[in-house]
Amino acid sequence: MLVLEKNALSEEIENLVGEFGKDRSALLQILQAIQGKHKYISDFAQQEVARMMDIHPVEVNSIVSFYAFLYSEPKGRYIVRLCQTISCDMSGKEEVAEAVQRELGISFGQSTKDKRITLEFTNCLGMCDQGPAMLVNEKVYTKLDPETAVNILSEIK
Amino acid sequence: MIKTETLRKKRSGPVLFSEYKQGEGVKKALELGRENILFELKSSGLKGRGGAGFPTATKWMLTAASNSDKKFIVCNADEGEPGTFKDRVLLLEYPELVFDGMIIAGYTIGAKNGILYLRGEYEYMLKSLEDYLESLRMDNLLGENIFAGKNFTFDITIRLGSGAYVCGEETALIESLEGYRGEPRNRPPYPVNTGFLGHPTVVNNVETLASVPHILIKGGDWFRTHGTDKSTGSKLFSISGDCKKPGVYELPWGTSINELLNLVEAKNTKAVQVGGASGICLPKSQFNRVLGYEDAATGGSIMIFNESRNMLKILKNFMEFFVEESCGQCTPCRIGNIKLLEGVEKIEKDDFTFSYINNLKELGRTMQAASKCGLGQSSPNSFISILDNFKDEIFGAKRKGEKNV
Numbered sequence: 234m235l236v237l238e239k240n241a242l243s244e245e246i247e248n249l250v251g252e253f254g255k256d257r258s259a260l261l262q263i264l265q266a267i268q269g270k271h272k273y274i275s276d277f278a279q280q281e282v283a284r285m286m287d288i289h290p291v292e293v294n295s296i297v298s299f300y301a302f303l304y305s306e307p308k309g310r311y312i313v314r315l316c317q318t319i320s321c322d323m324s325g326k327e328e329v330a331e332a333v334q335r336e337l338g339i340s341f342g343q344s345t346k347d348k349r350i351t352l353e354f355t356n357c358l359g360m361c362d363q364g365p366a367m368l369v370n371e372k373v374y375t376k377l378d379p380e381t382a383v384n385i386l387s388e389i390k
Numbered sequence: 391m392i393k394t395e396t397l398r399k400k401r402s403g404p405v406l407f408s409e410y411k412q413g414e415g416v417k418k419a420l421e422l423g424r425e426n427i428l429f430e431l432k433s434s435g436l437k438g439r440g441g442a443g444f445p446t447a448t449k450w451m452l453t454a455a456s457n458s459d460k461k462f463i464v465c466n467a468d469e470g471e472p473g474t475f476k477d478r479v480l481l482l483e484y485p486e487l488v489f490d491g492m493i494i495a496g497y498t499i500g501a502k503n504g505i506l507y508l509r510g511e512y513e514y515m516l517k518s519l520e521d522y523l524e525s526l527r528m529d530n531l532l533g534e535n536i537f538a539g540k541n542f543t544f545d546i547t548i549r550l551g552s553g554a555y556v557c558g559e560e561t562a563l564i565e566s567l568e569g570y571r572g573e574p575r576n577r578p579p580y581p582v583n584t585g586f587l588g589h590p591t592v593v594n595n596v597e598t599l600a601s602v603p604h605i606l607i608k609g610g611d612w613f614r615t616h617g618t619d620k621s622t623g624s625k626l627f628s629i630s631g632d633c634k635k636p637g638v639y640e641l642p643w644g645t646s647i648n649e650l651l652n653l654v655e656a657k658n659t660k661a662v663q664v665g666g667a668s669g670i671c672l673p674k675s676q677f678n679r680v681l682g683y684e685d686a687a688t689g690g691s692i693m694i695f696n697e698s699r700n701m702l703k704i705l706k707n708f709m710e711f712f713v714e715e716s717c718g719q720c721t722p723c724r725i726g727n728i729k730l731l732e733g734v735e736k737i738e739k740d741d742f743t744f745s746y747i748n749n750l751k752e753l754g755r756t757m758q759a760a761s762k763c764g765l766g767q768s769s770p771n772s773f774i775s776i777l778d779n780f781k782d783e784i785f786g787a788k789r790k791g792e793k794n795v
Contacts, residue, residue: 258587260569265550299571299717301553302510318472319667319707320630320693356555356711358511359475361630361693362637371513 332379403640415603433610441689473691491599723766
């Protein structure tokens with residue numbers, strides 16, 4: 234990471250701490266904001282959050298590692314989460330999964346080389362009556378079939 | 391993406407899906423005053439709709455009685471149980487019920503702050519909910535001195551989760567709000583005494599809070615006319631799986647599984663999972679059982695499986711879910727779920743003995759008794775009930791083989 238980039242990130246985190254506060258109860262919100270913008274929370278970012286909130290870096294890391302939607306490794310600009318829970322599974326999630334893997338040339342758990350898309354499975358999205366369902370970042374898509382799913386992913390840039 | 395207005399016109403039900411105008415319940419609450427609200431709530435017999443079924447009036451009374459100058463009302467919208475999506479419908483289509491319920495709760499227990507803990511997966515509804523709260527503030531229905539002369543200040547903030555099923559457990563949810571890992575606390579002390587940041591806190595499910603305005607307007611006795619003696623009122627059921635009409639239905643407690651299957655036009659049904667992955671799986675012979683706290687209890691999740699489904703595969707899906715979602719804090723749950731999943735995989739490969747299966751069931755019962763929170767206490771339910779109720783399908787060949795020996 235370049236020094237300039239580090240400085241920019243530090244400033245950004247400082248602003249977030251200013252906005253949400255230094256209290257421990259603000260920690261998850263601050264990390265969610267960093268995750269939302271950068272798609273992951275780097276070691277440096279975790280250390281900076283810890284420094285500015287006066288807690289040990291391992292405390293920050295324990296939060297990042299606990300929550301499924303926070304990452305310490307870089308992810309794609311679009312994180313695609315396909316629901317793997319039973320109702321979606323029974324309504325054809327496997328076919329959708331195979332189609333998008335073939336289309337993107339990656340497996341679930343991986344990101345495309347251009348860091349555009351990360352594929353992941355997730356647990357129940359609360360769309361059981363309209364499965365198969367997936368999230369693309371925070372947006373939800375339902376009643377997927379292999380074709381619609383692939384089309385949705387090819388439209389996002 | 392989701393056209394709420396058109397959907398809503400189609401819904402009807404005795405309580406939650408009946409007519410309601412925003413603010414109506416709050417107005418009534420102020421007329422009644424704190425004691426009468428608690429009285430109506432108590433006589434309604436309303437119990438927690440998330441699944442645990444704790445009497446709501448008791449929770450509110452305990453918090454109202456404490457002398458603390460700071461109290462919180464938390465709306466639990468961390469709807470993560472597989473097969474449950476009723477809170478999604480309430481938040482998208484009936485936000486006025488949920489927020490009015492929170493305001494009434496705040497007024498009753500003497501809290502100035504309400505927090506809606508929205509699961510990370512539902513971030514797509516954050517904007518519309520924030521907009522809704524902003525419009526309430528503009529109309530002076532939230533904020534400082536909302537009701538002239540009543541000296542009542544109340545505001546609501548929304549906090550997002552980050553993809554952890556266990557945060558639906560109320561003490562784990564509070565840990566998460568405080569910026570910690572979502573690991574459940576020992577209870578007691580209960581949140582009604584020592585909750586968010588150590589202050590008395592009421593944590594209620596979305597549906598519980600949404601029921602309150604209707605109860606105040608029409609009375610606790612009216613609410614009791616629906617449902618059964620022990621399970622009063624109605625319930626939202628999230629129905630999915632093998633049926634023609636999946637979706638959210640409001641039905642009185644005491645409805646039988648058979649009635650429900652007819653309603654959603656399910657055919658050739660083999661099994662019904664009541665209460666989500668942490669619930670129990672019922673075979674055909676038990677479809678006459680009724681939904682209610684006293685019989686087949688559920689937070690609303692009903693999943694239907696027809697004759698073509700492989701029960702072992704379903705069980706595997708559930709156990710994989712629990713292995714992923716266990717917070718890892720206590721041993722029975724962290725290790726136990728892995729062992730149960732291993733067992734399912736061994737049955738799949740036909741590599742097991744019956745004494746091994748019995749040991750696993752015993753382990754399941756140990757988990758039910760020894761786990762720290764509801765996750766580990768209930769995750770063996772589907773393991774035990776599927777292996778018991780569908781043993782012919784799962785062990786069929788092997789059992790017959792044993793007889794021949």
